[in-house]
Each structure stands twice: as structure tokens, then as C-alpha cells.
Amino acid sequence: MQQVVSLSFYRFGSLGSRVWAFAMMGLARRAMARTSGIGFWKLCGSGTGEGFTPRPNFGVYAILATWPDEATALRETARGIFARYAVKSLEDWTVFMSPTSTRGEWAGVQPFIAQNTSSTGPIAALTRAKVKTGLLRSFWGRVPNISAVIGADPSVLFKLGIGEKPWLQQVTFSIWPDATAMNNFARTGPHAEAIKAVRADDWFSEELYARFALVSDRGTWGGASPLMTISDPKEPI
Template sequence: MGLPTRTHWPKGDRVIQIVSLSFFRFAPGLSRLWAFTMMGLARPALARVPGIGFWKLCGSGTGEGFTPKPNTGVYAILATWPDLATAQRQTAEAPIFRRYARRAIECYTLFMQTTSVRGAWSGVAPFDPAEAPGAGPVAALTRATIKPLVALRFWRHVPDISTVIGADPNVAFKIGIGEVPLLHQVTFSVWPDTAGMAAFARHDGPHARAIRAVRDGNWFREELYARFNIIADRGTWQGAKPLQHLGVGA
């Protein structure tokens, strides 16, 4: 479990919290076995990284991640940091991040500032909103603990949502990750601006119907919804820089 910390600074000269989300892709064979075992073994090393706050180790689903079937080739580390310099330095130089990078065939990290958040993750409020949505690309993260008795009903909605997200010309990057298969789900997507993201959320399609079903059925034991400004990125994903056309990492 990530550390349940949330740092506050005095108003006026506060340092803005940075959220990093690092993705690692592993080749078939021993590297994937190593990555799977690190879901448990990496926790003490992550907890000791200087400057790290809340953190989570996540696996992913097959395809673009929006399925209950695990993808043994893609893993992610989400973390909070006191400032951008610390986030960029530690995700590149901390021993545990370097071990992941050496084993992976591809790495990609996003650096973000929280603009809004509601809900909890493992019983704590991990993100510290500091900025209004900017004019550039924005990210949306939803995280939920699904009640076991309704997990199958929830997952029946997900393939339709994934198809709609994938077909939306506005979405620049998307992936589904999670801490525990079937029960702990995180969806993450990047959009060129808040208007494009809001238009998708308002559309009366599979996404809206799934949200109504969740609300009507009280399917989640815990949920969190967060929005971010994208500050920077590093690395590539599927051989490209996903946000370069939006002016990030150009």
C-alpha cells in the first residue's frame, strides 16, 4: 500500500504537488516474471524513496487495459512529490525506478498537477488540487473499489466504454490499470483540452449508461475522481511520444 500522506504548504509560497504516472512495458519471459514479482517486492524500496508521498503499484488489463484479463507485459507506478524537480529526478534516478527502467523495453512517465479531486483512495485523499484547468492537455483519472458481488455486472459495461473511448478522435492517450484484478480499477485518459473531455463525459452512450448503473446500483465501495493539468512527459509509448502533437515533450 502507498504511504497515506498528504503534504500541505503555507498559502502564498506553497510548493505545488506533482503527480507522476510511470508506465513500463516488458518483453515476454523472465522480464515479465520479474515485473510480476515486484508487485510485492518493490514496496519497501518505493517507501524509502526520498520525497515520495502517496504511491501505488499497478498492473494493467489486456488491449488498452480496459478488460479484467491481466496484461503481464505492462505495469505502472503512480506517485506524488513535493515539486516537479523532485518528481523528475527521483523517477529517473531512484534505484527502484532505475531497476524498472533497466528491465523494461519501453518506459513512459507523465508529470501532472491536480486541478480537482473528490473521493478517497485506500481511505486517504492523495492528491492536492492547486491549479485551475489550463489551456493545454488535461488528464482524467477514475479509481474504484468494486464490490465483489457486482464485479461481473460492472465488467460487462467496460468493453463498450473502451470501444467508445478508443473511437473518440480527441483522446490522446488511454489505459486501464489496477491494483487487484477485477476489484480495484483505475482508468486514465489524456485529452487535448477540458472541452473535449467534458463532451465525452456528457455524451449519452455506454460511458454515461455505465455511470448511471453504478449510481443506481451502488456498485463501488470506494471511488475517486481526479483531473490534472499535464506539465511534462518523458520517454515513449508504443514507439512514439503520445502527446507531442499537443505540445508536450515537443
């Protein structure tokens, strides 16, 4: 079987629904743990910019989960706690992916099982970092430049910054038309400079980098699937 990773995004509008979503960061844990077939999972808030951002966005939340196969992922993300989020939200979108490469750890474990597959199509990238408390000022002094650049890059198809804890535990998720476009961004400008600083100043106490092949998606974000530009909606990705 091939592991499938789901990343579900939910947009909340009213004050009541936003309060509900914020409370579920703690209250949903029991339901998540009881979900059939689920492996590694994380409940995440989001930032207001593109990628790592210091200001929380209380209108958008995300759920990341791993599953033993696509059928299980599709079934379980359409019911239970996931359905409760969808009912409360104004809009929701879930992308299903297969890990192609991964290094590092998340909360002391390696959650993704990479398959030795080659893909020339669109790819997703996830970067997760736990920032050392004593280096928060240095980190957040550099990151806004990266967020501005990725937001202006015409190649990126989707990007959003999420995280478990504001300022300390951050995740950037992005989708690119191909590996070349993503590598061009990563190797130049503020992002490349930040990577050098990460290595020189040892900013992170834990970090994880993963790439994924896209499998399928469900729902909309901003009124349409973010993958519409790279695939016929009637055909699998």
C-alpha cells in the same frame, strides 16, 4: 510548493522480464517506501483493453506517485527502483502532472492536492474504483462497451487501464486535448449510461475522480511521446 503526480508506464518483452515485473508488485514495496520525497504511491498492473478491462496484460506495469514538487519528481523517478524498472523494460514513459480537481478517496485517503488553477490546454483524467464483490458480474457486463468507445474516440491522446487487483480495484487513465473533448465523451453513450448505473446500483465501495494539468513527460510509448501531437518536444508543455 505545488504537488506533482508522476505516472510511469513500463513495457516488458521477454518472459523473464515479465516474471520479474510481476514479482515486483510485491517485492518493490520496501524500495518504494524508502524513496526520498515520495508521498502516496501505488504499484499497478494493466489491462489488455482501453480503460477498465477484466483481462490482465502481463507485459505492461505502472507506478503512480506523488511528490512535493517537479524537481523532486524528476530526480527520483530517474533513479532507484524506477531506474531498475526502466533497465528491465523495453520501453518506458513517465508523465508529470499537477492536480486541478479531485473528489473521493483511494485506500481511505485523498492522495492528490488540487491547485485552484484554470487551464485551457490538454488535461489528464484518472478514475479509480473499488468494485463491490457481489456486483462484479453487473459491472463487467457493462464496462467493455465503455472501453471499446474510448478506444475508438479520435480525441483521446492516450488511454490505459491499470489497477492494483484484477477485477476488483481498477484505474482508468486518459489524456485529452481539452476539457470539452473529455466532457463530450463522458456525457454521452455507454459511459453516461454506466455512470447512471453506478449511482442507481451502488457498484463501488470506494471511488476517486481526478483531473490534472500536464507539466512534462519523459521517455516514449509506442516509439514516441504520446504528447508529441500537442506540444513542441523542444518546449515545455
